Amino acid sequence: MAFGHEDLQPTAAIRGNLQFTRSGLVTATYFINPLGYGLRKASDKYDVKMAHHSLVTNLPGGSLLLGIQARLNTVDVLTKMVEGVDIDECDDYADEVVASYERVKSIVPQTRIFLLTIPVGASNSGISALSRLWRGSTSTIDAAALSRADLDEYDEKAKSVLSRIGGEFEPVPVPAAMFQWLWEHYLTRGAGGDPVAPTRVGALDDATSAVFGSAALDEGARTDGNRRIRPSFIPVIKVVQPESEYQPSYQAMLTPRSFPYGGMTFPGGSEFLNVLEGLEGVNVDWGMRVSTKTAEQVTKNNELSLRRLGEQMDQRDQEVSFAQNSLMSKAQMLSEYNNHFEANSGESEVSFTTVIAVGGFTREMTIDAVNAIKRRYKRFQVDMTTPVGAQVDLWSMLVPGSPPRRAFDDFAHIVPSDMWAGFVPFTSSQIGDDSGPVIGVNLLSGNFEPIHFGIMEAALHDLSASFAVTGELGSGKSYFLKLMAVLVHDMGGQFLAIDRSQVGEWEHFASSIDNAVIIDLADPTVSLDPLRLFEPRVAGERALDSILPLLDLSPTSGAGAAASNLLSQRGIHEHGIKSLLDLFHVVRKLREVPGGEDEYADLASRLGTVIERVPVLFDSSLPPLRLDAAATVVRSHNLALPTAEELTTPHLYNRLPLTKRLGTALYELVGVAAREAFLSDNGRFGLLVGDEAHHFTQTQVGSAVTSDFSRDGRKHLAAIGLASHDPATDFQGAAHNLIPNRFVFRQRDETLARNSLEWLGVDLQQAPYLLQILRDETSPPVGAGRQVPDERRGEMFMRDALNRIGRGKVLGPARADRAAAITSTPNSAAALARRPVAP
Structure with missing residues (x-):
C-alpha cells in the first residue's frame, strides 16, 4: 500500500x-547541544548520564x-x-581559507543534528479557540491569525519544561524552516x-510557514516489480x-x-x-519517543500486578507445569523492580520506542546497511528487527507532531x-574549537567533521591557546608545530x-615566509645580552637568571x-x-679594591x-x-644541551660541563626574550615554539616561561607550543x-604510549584497547620500506580546551606551496645556502 x-x-x-498539528496538538522543537563524550574518563561520563537522567524525568x-x-x-x-580575522589584511590566510574550503567540500563531511520536540498544548484549551481558523478539509491554520497571547502561553509551557530539565543541553528554538527541511x-x-540544514535562526523565521512537498511511500517497494520476492516480505520503503x-x-x-536480559x-x-x-553510502537517522511515570505510579501498578500474579499462582498451586515456575519468576522480577523504585524515590519509569532509519540509493545498498547495523548490535546483545507491515508507521514516528500509532x-x-x-x-565526539582554522578532520565520530583550532581566538573566550605535542620520531610532531606556526603567521601573528x-x-x-629572520646562536648576528635586550627595570634580574646558573x-x-x-x-x-661586557670590566676593576678581592676575583675568573x-x-x-619580525627561527643545533635526566637528577646537574650550562642559559634566554616580547599588549599574537620541551619545563627559568605563557597568554594574545617524546618526564x-x-x-613504545594516553586524560583501565590503537593503528608504517601511506599520515589523539578527547587526522596546509x-626536509648544504642574514 502506498501512503501519500x-x-x-x-x-x-x-x-x-x-x-500546530491537525490532531490539535501543539509542539515546540529545539536544537540540542550534545554533551562531549568521546574518550573521556568514566567520572566525566557519569556526569553526562546524570544530565540525561534529569532530562528524561522531566520530559512530558x-x-x-x-x-x-545531515550534510x-x-x-x-x-x-x-x-x-x-581581518581577511582584508591577511592575504595569505585568505588564500588558505579558500583552499581549505575547497578541500572540505571534497571530503563531503557529515554532521548529526540533535533535536527535541515536546508537546506544549492540546485541543482542549488554546486549540479550541483556534479550531475556527481551520479551513475546509485541508486542515490548515492561518498562522498570522494566531494571537500573541496564545503563542506566549505555549512558550511559557515550553520554558517551564526546559527549566526543569536544566541548561546542560543549551536548547535553542529551531527556525520555522527546520520543519520543512526535516x-x-x-x-x-x-x-x-539533501538540502543544507538551517542551523541558524533567521530574522524572519518567527512568522515563516513551511511548504511540504508531495511524495508517496511504497512499503515493500511494490512498484519495482520484482516478482522473485513477495513485496509484503520486503522491509523496505520506496519513497x-x-x-x-x-x-x-x-x-x-x-x-x-x-535488550540484554542482564542489563x-x-x-x-x-x-x-x-x-x-561511519556507515558509507547511506544516511542513518534515529528517533526516540519517550513517556514517563513517577515512582508512586509505578509502585501502585506493581502492587496491582503482583496481586494478580498471586491470584494466578493460587489457582495453579495444585498444577505441576512449567507455568508455575514462570509465574514465580515473574513475581520475583516484579518484586525486584518494585524494590528498585521504593529505594530510589527520585526514579521514574520510562516507556520508549526507538526507530533507526536507514536510507540509500538502492534497495540492495539499504539492506546491506541494515544487516551491517544488526551485526554491530550483536556486540551489545541488542536484537534489532525490521518489522514488515509497520515500516511506514515507524517512519512517521520521526516526524515531529505525529499522532500515536x-x-x-x-x-x-x-x-x-x-x-x-x-x-x-x-552526546557527541566533537573535538576542537567553535571557530578558527581547520587543522584536520574528526575520525572518532565517523562523519569526518572539520576540526577547528582557534589558537588566536582562544583569548576572546577566556581560554588558553597554548598546546603541547607528543609522539615518536617521525610521527608528525614537528610537522604539526610548523603547521600551527604558519597559520599564526598567515592570520597576522x-x-x-x-x-x-x-x-x-x-x-x-x-624561507617560504617573507622577511623571516634566522639566528644561529653559535655564529651570531644578533646579541642576546639581557642587559641590552630588556628594559632597565628588569634587565638586571633577567641577567642574573642567566648568569648565575651559567657560572x-x-x-x-x-x-x-x-x-x-x-x-x-x-x-x-x-x-x-x-x-x-661592561659587567666584566667593572668586576675586574673591583677585584683590585681592598675588602672585596676574593668575591670579585672569583666572579672575574668565572666570567x-x-x-x-x-x-x-x-x-x-x-x-x-x-x-618584531613575523617569523623568527633561532638555530641551536651547535649548542650542547643537557638531557632531561641530567636536568632532573641533582648530582648529574651539578656535574654538567660548561658547554651544556652555556647551551641551557642561551636556550632559556630565547624563551625569556619571547616572553618579554609576546606577553605585552602590542596588539599582535605571538607564538613561542619549542621542540625540546624539557628545556622549558625542567629548569627554573624555563618552567617560569612555560607557566607565564600558559597562565597569561590569553590576556596578551600569546601562546607556547611544546613537543616531547615522553610527557611523563x-x-x-x-x-x-x-x-x-x-x-x-x-x-609504538608501550611505556611511552601509556604515558602519552594518561597525560591526555584517557582512563586506560576503562579503555585498554586505546593503547593498541595508538601503538599499531595510528599512522602505521607498512610495506618493506616501513613508510606511512599518504592517506594515513597525521593521525592522532587530541584533547581540546574543553577537556574533550577524540581521535583525528591532521591535514596540513591546504595551500600547495x-x-x-613544511613537508620537505632539506639537506645541510642547501639550508646554509638559503640562510637569510638577520638584521
Whole structure:
C-alpha cells in the first residue's frame, strides 16, 4: 500500500519553533547541544548520564528525541574559519581559507543534528479557540491569525519544561524552516539532493510557514516489480517524489526487539546509538519517543500486578507445569523492580520506542546497511528487527507532531530512568574549537567533521591557546608545530621557533615566509645580552637568571652575592653597566679594591671562562635581538644541551660541563626574550615554539616561561607550543596542569604510549584497547620500506580546551606551496645556502 504525504505530515501551521498539528496538538522543537563524550574518563561520563537522567524525568509524555545525520554546511565552516580575522589584511590566510574550503567540500563531511520536540498544548484549551481558523478539509491554520497571547502561553509551557530539565543541553528554538527541511530530508534520505540544514535562526523565521512537498511511500517497494520476492516480505520503503528530479530513496526502519536480559553496563555497554556512525553510502537517522511515570505510579501498578500474579499462582498451586515456575519468576522480577523504585524515590519509569532509519540509493545498498547495523548490535546483545507491515508507521514516528500509532506501542520498552539515562543519546565526539582554522578532520565520530583550532581566538573566550605535542620520531610532531606556526603567521601573528635539527628544517620552512629572520646562536648576528635586550627595570634580574646558573653561583653568597649587588638597579646605575661586557670590566676593576678581592676575583675568573665562548652574550658590537619580525627561527643545533635526566637528577646537574650550562642559559634566554616580547599588549599574537620541551619545563627559568605563557597568554594574545617524546618526564608542572590543548601522535613504545594516553586524560583501565590503537593503528608504517601511506599520515589523539578527547587526522596546509614548505626536509648544504642574514 502506498501512503501519500498528506497521511503522514501532521503539520497544520507553524509559528517559529511552535508546530500546530491537525490532531490539535501543539509542539515546540529545539536544537540540542550534545554533551562531549568521546574518550573521556568514566567520572566525566557519569556526569553526562546524570544530565540525561534529569532530562528524561522531566520530559512530558510523547516527547521526541531526534539525531539526524545531515550534510555539513560548508558555508558555516568558511564562516568559522574567518571569525575574528581581518581577511582584508591577511592575504595569505585568505588564500588558505579558500583552499581549505575547497578541500572540505571534497571530503563531503557529515554532521548529526540533535533535536527535541515536546508537546506544549492540546485541543482542549488554546486549540479550541483556534479550531475556527481551520479551513475546509485541508486542515490548515492561518498562522498570522494566531494571537500573541496564545503563542506566549505555549512558550511559557515550553520554558517551564526546559527549566526543569536544566541548561546542560543549551536548547535553542529551531527556525520555522527546520520543519520543512526535516520533511525534505526524510523524503530524500540517503538518495542525494539533501538540502543544507538551517542551523541558524533567521530574522524572519518567527512568522515563516513551511511548504511540504508531495511524495508517496511504497512499503515493500511494490512498484519495482520484482516478482522473485513477495513485496509484503520486503522491509523496505520506496519513497517517490513525483515533482522531484532526484531518484527514489529506499529506506528501512529498524527497532530493538529486545535488550540484554542482564542489563547493559555503563559506561561502555549501554550507549547503543553510538554505533550508527561511519556507515558509507547511506544516511542513518534515529528517533526516540519517550513517556514517563513517577515512582508512586509505578509502585501502585506493581502492587496491582503482583496481586494478580498471586491470584494466578493460587489457582495453579495444585498444577505441576512449567507455568508455575514462570509465574514465580515473574513475581520475583516484579518484586525486584518494585524494590528498585521504593529505594530510589527520585526514579521514574520510562516507556520508549526507538526507530533507526536507514536510507540509500538502492534497495540492495539499504539492506546491506541494515544487516551491517544488526551485526554491530550483536556486540551489545541488542536484537534489532525490521518489522514488515509497520515500516511506514515507524517512519512517521520521526516526524515531529505525529499522532500515536499502534507500532509505537508494539515496539516500546520499559526501563527505570537511571537505566535509560545510560543510553546517553545526546552526546557527541566533537573535538576542537567553535571557530578558527581547520587543522584536520574528526575520525572518532565517523562523519569526518572539520576540526577547528582557534589558537588566536582562544583569548576572546577566556581560554588558553597554548598546546603541547607528543609522539615518536617521525610521527608528525614537528610537522604539526610548523603547521600551527604558519597559520599564526598567515592570520597576522608572529612566531619564534627554536630549531634543534642539524639540517635546519625550520630554517627551510621559514624561507617560504617573507622577511623571516634566522639566528644561529653559535655564529651570531644578533646579541642576546639581557642587559641590552630588556628594559632597565628588569634587565638586571633577567641577567642574573642567566648568569648565575651559567657560572654555578648562588645568589646569596660569595661571588653570586657580588653579582647580585652589581646587577641591582642601584648597582647598574652607580657603575654605568649597560652590557655583560661592561659587567666584566667593572668586576675586574673591583677585584683590585681592598675588602672585596676574593668575591670579585672569583666572579672575574668565572666570567673570564665564558666571555670568549659566548659572543652572543658578550660581543657588544652585535645589535640586540628584536622580536618584531613575523617569523623568527633561532638555530641551536651547535649548542650542547643537557638531557632531561641530567636536568632532573641533582648530582648529574651539578656535574654538567660548561658547554651544556652555556647551551641551557642561551636556550632559556630565547624563551625569556619571547616572553618579554609576546606577553605585552602590542596588539599582535605571538607564538613561542619549542621542540625540546624539557628545556622549558625542567629548569627554573624555563618552567617560569612555560607557566607565564600558559597562565597569561590569553590576556596578551600569546601562546607556547611544546613537543616531547615522553610527557611523563617532560610535561610536568605548568606544562601538565595549565596547557589544555594536547595532541598525541604515533607512539609504538608501550611505556611511552601509556604515558602519552594518561597525560591526555584517557582512563586506560576503562579503555585498554586505546593503547593498541595508538601503538599499531595510528599512522602505521607498512610495506618493506616501513613508510606511512599518504592517506594515513597525521593521525592522532587530541584533547581540546574543553577537556574533550577524540581521535583525528591532521591535514596540513591546504595551500600547495605552504604544504611543500613544511613537508620537505632539506639537506645541510642547501639550508646554509638559503640562510637569510638577520638584521
